[in-house]
């Protein structure tokens with residue numbers, strides 16, 4: 001093994017970090033000085049400041065992101081080309097600004113992920129560089145050209161060594177990027193074209209989530225202008241999951257991404273209540289769209305007996321004929337309820353004015369009405385301005401908010417069977433003092449109903465839109481000035497744009513005046529992602545949906561509205577579906593929206609769960625579905641899952657936790673000898689992690705009881721997953737992973753939930769139970 005070779009790479013990495021530090025210092029200085037600079041308040045001065053801040057802030061974020069594990073690979077081509085591959089791209093200071101390290105997303109980096117002995121893609125040698133901080137700790141070379149006789153001593157026959165080392169590492173409670181070890185099947189998905197709907201399917205641990213996140217990073221790189229402006233939205237099942245994955249994109253230099261759970265997709269509403277499974281199922285049905293449409297139509301009424309309206313020019317009667325004619329006119333417009341209201345109102349006003357005209361201008365001798373057009377117009381105005389007339393119109397065609405409509409509907413659900421109506425009925429609460437409506441506690445399944453209501457009702461925002469358009473014109477004019485000046489004052493760092501592989505972008509390359517105008521708004525106020533989050537009608541550039549199999553038909557309607565271009569990556573595993581309202585198959589989800597215009601790809605290798613655990617999880621499913629085929633695990637640990645029967649579940653959970661090496665509060669984790677897990681007796685060459693994370697996964701109804709036995713366990717709606725021990729219900733555990741998992745009382749789990757729980761462990765699995773074990777778990781090693 002050549003220490004010189006390691007030394008060369010260390011020298012290169014040193015140069016790289018020195019360059020990064022220099023770039024960073026210059027960038028930071030530029031931002032600080034621009035922000036701190038006194039300016040005279042003139043447009044010119046503001047423009048100059050904004051140019052610097054705009055150009056440099058994005059670069060700073062990318063530089064910070066790249067600082068950790070900046071360089072991880074090297075490609076040596078047969079033709080002599082030699083490229084280092086990194087998390088971000090950086091160029092030299094030479095005259096040509098040649099690349100120092102290539103962004104992993106650039107085309108030239110692709111052989112790092114795809115080349116094989118059979119298809120070397122021009123490569124002679126591929127090198128994995130392992131670093132710890134800034135120190136090069138290891139090299140792993142693969143020779144792809146058998147005529148290459150050079151030997152460094154780092155050539156390895158096991159091409160998966162780097163991957164296995166990464167998979168065996170103790171978990172941290174946060175998902176990490178995998179740029180160093182993306183597998184070929186994953187790379188093809190990550191770089192699949194931007195347009196259309198791509199469904200990524202695969203069993204537990206096949207990398208669906210991590211691949212979807214890298215795909216988002218790749219798409220942002222390849223379509224930067226479009227996607228940073230339109231924003232990428234990542235939808236995940238719950239807040240804990242979003243916390244678990246939220247570091248991945250920033251670690252790849254991408255910060256302008258919005259994360260949301262399905263309960264957060266209606267701005268202004270936070271889902272705090274929980275539906276029963278039956279209620280969630282009813283609310284999620286596609287038929288609810290039509291039901292709500294009918295409910296809105298029911299609010300457009302005709303009086304059974306004429307409404308009497310006192311008026312200065314004479315009493316008015318708003319009868320069924322006038323209301324009927326007005327309703328037909330309003331419904332004939334293509335507008336939603338609130339926007340069609342003016343059409344209704346104007347026809348009612350015409351009808352009532354006619355009443356007055358007939359009465360006041362009637363010729364007693366049967367001749368033509370003697371009121372002139374001016375007088376009629378006057379009468380019409382006085383009718384329109386009458387508060388009593390307005391109140392009558394409101395009664396027949398009320399202005400409605402989505403919240404009011406859905407609260408009313410849930411208070412008295414119609415167009416459903418009695419059973420379904422009973423499942424979702426929720427009386428309106430009233431403030432005991434003021435008698436006003438109490439605030440509604442919304443559920444996740446209410447959110448798509450609110451969105452549907454917003455579509456049916458429409459919002460009269462014409463004034464707001466006109467103001468926004470005027471403001472936008474002003475900003476574009478201003479931004480044009482920014483760009484003109486920016487071109488004149490560009491720095492060396494940003495000039496280097498002659499080739500297609502450039503990774504560092506400048507204002508001229510990224511933006512036109514319109515785009516910069518939007519950027520200015522961001523600088524002044526919020527980021528694009530923040531603006532998107534606050535705007536129900538935002539059209540996202542790309543949407544990634546994780547655990548997509550869980551969403552209801554109504555939730556899909558909402559998401560499709562947010563993606564008019566239908567650029568989406570949907571990630572899921574139908575075998576892990578347990579939501580009663582879930583849509584079921586991809587066909588059912590997608591045919592109504594993108595029939596024939598979607599593609600499905602499958603990932604088939606489990607990178608998380610070792611063979612020993614996966615076999616057990618598969619047996620559980622096979623007990624009901626004998627043909628079930630789980631993904632193949634990429635590694636095994638030699639440690640068999642164990643079970644323990646007990647009469648005292650909390651005590652058994654506490655015992656299991658102690659045996660898995662999680663110290664109670666106040667005792668340092670290191671003070672407990674880890675690894676002596678109850679199942680180790682059977683393990684021959686067990687590879688045990690030194691430290692890591694343990695999860696106890698238990699049915700929701702047992703969580704409180706178990707918490708008393710393991711008070712040091714982290715739990716709650718949004719548990720901190722970086723803590724050594726967490727207590728979760730199976731829904732919360734979706735998408736997560738831990739070194740060790742203890743499943744409590746598996747007989748109380750739904751089958752899909754149990755499958756999810758059993759497949760969360762990267763190292764060891766134990767089961768504690770008082771009831772009989774479900775089929776598939778009965779053969780586990782008995783512990784204790």
Ligand SMILES: Nc1ncnc2c1ncn2[C@@H]1O[C@H](COP(=O)(O)OP(=O)(O)OP(=O)(O)O)[C@@H](O)[C@H]1O
Pocket residue numbers: 163166167175176178181182183186202203204205206207208209210211573576607608734735736737759
């Ligand atoms: N190429 C890879 N290199 C290193 N680690 C990988 C690779 N692919 C996947 N992994 C790791 O495997 C684990 C499982 O990945 P991920 O959570 O994305 O799987 P999933 O298919 O979404 O699982 P589930 O459906 O069970 O939630 C993660 O720790 C991930 O980092």
